[in-house]
Amino acid sequence: MNPNTKIGLVAASMFLAGCALPIQTGADFKSGVDLGRYSSFRWDEPDQRPVGDPRLEQNPFFVQRLHNSIEWELARRGIHFNESSDELTVHHHATIRNRIEVYTADRNAGYTSTEYGKGTQVVQFEEGTFLIDIANAETNEILWRGWAQLNIEQALRDPELMREQVDEALRRMFAQFPAPLKEARSEH
Numbered sequence: 057m058n059p060n061t062k063i064g065l066v067a068a069s070m071f072l073a074g075c076a077l078p079i080q081t082g083a084d085f086k087s088g089v090d091l092g093r094y095s096s097f098r099w100d101e102p103d104q105r106p107v108g109d110p111r112l113e114q115n116p117f118f119v120q121r122l123h124n125s126i127e128w129e130l131a132r133r134g135i136h137f138n139e140s141s142d143e144l145t146v147h148h149h150a151t152i153r154n155r156i157e158v159y160t161a162d163r164n165a166g167y168t169s170t171e172y173g174k175g176t177q178v179v180q181f182e183e184g185t186f187l188i189d190i191a192n193a194e195t196n197e198i199l200w201r202g203w204a205q206l207n208i209e210q211a212l213r214d215p216e217l218m219r220e221q222v223d224e225a226l227r228r229m230f231a232q233f234p235a236p237l238k239e240a241r242s243e244h
Contacts, residue, residue, distance in 0.1 A: 079225050083202040083232035091190070091200060092235035096138040097130060098193065099123070100147035109152035109182075111212050121222050122148055126188060128223075129230040134238040145196070147189040152208060155183040184208030186225055202229035 085091075112118050126146060127137050135144065157179045183205055190200040204225035211218040 079204055079206040079221070079228055081202065081204045081225060081228040081232070083200065083229060085200040085234050086197070089199050089234055091135070091144075091233065092133065094135050094143045094235075096136055096141035097144035097146050097190070098137070098139050098141040100145040100189075100191070102147075105149060109212075112150055112152060112184075117215065118150070118218065118222075121219050122150070122186070122226075125223050125226040129226050129233070132237050133230075133233060133235040135235070142193050144199075145191050145193045147191065149187045151185045152212075153183055153185075154180065156180045181207045182209040182212065184211075184221075186222070186229075188226075188229065200233060202232065204229050 126148065130136070130146075159177045159179070184207075186204045188202045189198050191198045206221060206225055208218075208221065211221045
């Protein structure tokens with residue numbers, strides 16, 4: 057195999073690994089909203105939409121991991137859980153779906169080989185999507201929505217990996233939260 061083909065295969069392999077595995081996040085919020093002025097939230101009632109997978113459907117361990125991560129991220133911004141809060145409500149939803157990605161190497165540049173399937177690679181994985189809505193508790197108006205999508209296949213079999221992926225997804229999602237981080241206070 058010539059050196060250019062090897063470089064192309066390595067680059068394509070790195071690209072493919074990156075496409076199916078990274079955590080993609082995003083957020084949107086009401087223009088001009090200052091979520092830093094709030095100090096408390098409560099959980100909204102869970103919706104009745106199915107998750108789409110019995111491994112997460114009504115799974116109290118997954119819900120607790122998600123709640124812990126959301127509570128941590130909000131607390132870092134001075135917003136703490138209070139079951140009788142009249143300021144904010146937090147609602148979340150998770151889904152799982154089978155995902156297939158098809159990637160084709162640039163054949164014109166010579167990136168083909170028998171190991172690479174003649175320039176086309178098909179990657180199948182289970183994609184998890186987490187959606188977090190934060191709303192005004194009085195008006196139910198959504199003030200902020202964050203989402204994350206990731207390859208969740210291995211995490212469904214490994215609770216510790218699930219916790220790590222949920223924490224990382226929420227960390228990235230809340231990096232786009234319109235409220236500053238508060239100074240950490242020591243509890244001595």
